[in-house]
Amino acid sequence: MTGAARRLGSLYVRRMLREPDVERVVAVDAVTPEHDLGEAVFVRADIRQPAIGRVLAEHRADTVVHLDVTGTALAGGNRSSVKETNVIGTMQLLGACQKSPALRRLVVKSSTTVYGSAPRDPAVFRETTAPKALPSGGFAKDAVEVEGYVRGFARRRPDVAVCVLRFANILGPGVETPLASYFRLPVLPTVLGYDPRLQFVHEDDVTDVLLRASREPEPGTLNNGTFNIAGDGVLTLSQCARRVGRPTAPVLLPAVTLTGSLMRTLGLSDFSPEQIRLLTHGRVVDTRQMREVLGFHPRHSTAETFADFASATGPGLLPPDLLAAAVGRLTEAVTGHGVTGDGLTGDGVAGGGPPGEGATGDAGPWEPGPGGGPVGRGPGGGRRSTSTQATR
């Protein structure tokens, strides 16, 4: 298993170790992991070096799970080293896999970013949809290239079951992705006039589906091929912002692009152009293959995943509970007010409606009241008038 130093890698390793028929898990990464890897064997190796072949041979691995395809660098890394790990690392790893006769199964983590994000794309991407505009750079391009090499490998080694999992945005209580840090901002900058559709997949579902892909398929299912992995349903960015209680600040698209590139140049943030495109046009994938062929049903929907993330993130400046309570108070005031209001207006027209009949008696003293105008204006006024009536 590659990419052990990442949170996802460690989650997967620990999940894998719980399986009774798993003999040994060998975790590989160029950096020593900070997360606990349990009883897994950690081998410090850089997948960009041919040494990875020796690791495979030494442990006679029958399954390789390649998770070291990521968009962000670990501490100290930069974009070019990430790209190298993604592309060169995958090439080295696949080369090593090809020479390993014991290998039966290869699982590769990819991303739905391979579809890009453009206004001319269909609303829902299937595994077979060809994107209108191929990603021009960044992680999305890495993922496209990685998938290309994996396809080549699958042709050369038809005896190895190859599973490519295209994950939607991975989210969960402790996830550290650019999108997660975006949602942790106190105010969310959005692109003016666009409300992208987003899909999330929970990290627990990610480990589950990786487990399913790296084992013998259950009867009636296949885990050989390319699958979109995403939670059910869709959330728009505005919905997300409201659910996580963050106000949004719409900004013109050119300004967003400019600020983004400026921030990157200054090294303040690594918010990539593809992230901006995602937050402009959004991306939704079809998960029918995942359900019907892979037989995987995520436990968390997109909305539940986001709720889990939101509850761990803590309320923002506009917590939904508070807003809901405010509307609740308004409802109370208005319906309470509405009742008295009816009574009052019923008085005003003297029995215009049946409920007004009873109150007509009070109407006499109420009606000519000089303070009626100002008092009647607000909900508070309504309540005060009720109390006057009550005392009378």
Add this chain to the structure above:
Amino acid sequence: MADAKVIPFDDDRARRRSAPRGGRSGGDGTVPLPAQGHGDSPGPGTPRGPRAAQAPHGVQDGDGAPRRGEDPGDPGPAPGGGSGGLERRLAKGLAFLRRRVTGEYEVDDFGYDAELTDEVLMALLRPLYEKYFRVEVKGIENIPAEGGALIVANHSGTLPLDALMMQVAVHDTHPADRHLRLLAADLVFQLPVVNEIARKLGHTLACAEDAAELLARGELVGVMPEGFKGIGKPFGERYKLQRFGRGGFVSTALRARAPIVPCSVIGAEETYPMIGNARTLARLLGLPYFPVTPTFPWLGPLGALPLPTKWTIQFGEPIPTDGYAPEAADDPMLMFNLTDQVREEIQHTLYKLLVRRRSIFF
């Protein structure tokens, strides 16, 4: 966030509108109170009308003649008809507001926000539909009550108002409460704000993938195969159908085994009589055409006001597609024949409706 603003904005507007009314009527205590109630209910477009109409009756029925003198035109007695109704509506409106501000509403994979469409966007379009264009709908029963169907219509009028009116027509008159999912040009999804509203209204990109997906989900899909050729044609060519693309809509309907419902729209052609096309300007702005009408761009924004023509939308008899074998969708000759059949049907209906039309504006 834009849609969140719609509600408070409407809210404010209602309040502002009602405030001067209160002032006009003497501003005594009873007036602003119910007005406030009105203000708090979102989507005041429709409910306001009937209730305002009820109001005078309520006043007259009541015995308080002197009081009526004190506050004439007071919208307050509105609940005279049913105070429970107002309260229910208020509660409903506030529950809606609560769902909007907390984000607890659903959108589908295409970004269709059914609740926002029903409560707000349709209410905004309805005055245009009912009062301005006075749309008359014929043959709504030709739209199947359930299952996928493809509605194919002519396209005209410089701005795609005809598509929106068709959507309101289906939404408001179909007995089975069906929603029309329109297929729109890619330009719609490139423009800011427009794309956001289009997605929320349930529109999606006019491509075979999306159309097939919607039909497979049993949705009612609306398509205008003429595209920009139809909407951007000069006034002299009004009601002459343009080429129907390559007939991709027919093969999509055939694959989905969904019936094709031809639809003819009369009246949209005259909303913006396009007498010229500033091609250079259009190219500069990246638009398919830049319309020049007798009023636009000469009168500025005022010139962009559509002419209040009288519209008729006629849905024709559905053409079944389930009698063809699945591989028929790849037969180009059959596609051309079916496309022509649909086109002829729409063209004939257009001519029939035009002959019957008394005047453009009435």
